[in-house]
Amino acid sequence: MQLINSFIISFIGIPFGNLIFTFILWxxxxxxxxxxxxxxxxxxxxxLWxxxxxVIIVCITAIKLKHNSYNFLNLPIRFL
Structure with missing residues (x-):
């Protein structure tokens, strides 16, 4: 059981890791x-989480785009 609970943090390094690893162990x-x-x-x-x-991320992004605020696109790390 502790291993299932510990895999919840895996979303930090692997997208959907918290779902995939938990499902496999279960x-x-x-x-x-x-x-x-x-x-x-x-x-x-x-x-659910x-x-x-x-949904929250999409709503916040939509609100900022509606107000023509593109500051959320300025990340400290540039990938391109």
Whole structure:
């Protein structure tokens, strides 16, 4: 169970890592009723959190574009 909880932080380095690794660990160890129930809850929470975060980011970006404020595009690191 601790390993499933620790993979939640993996989204920092790997996009969707918090969903992929948690799902793989849950799928392998779901024979236990406890792991099955808690794993499902963790995965459901991660999906809900991911959707909510993306909706917030899209709304903030849309509001800033509506007000012609492009300051959010100025990142300290330039990739191109």
């Amino acid at each position: 799928y392998r160890n779901r024979k236990s009723k406890f792991v099955d129930e808690v794993g499902r809850r963790i995965i459901n929470f991660q999906i 991911w959707i909510a975060l993306n």
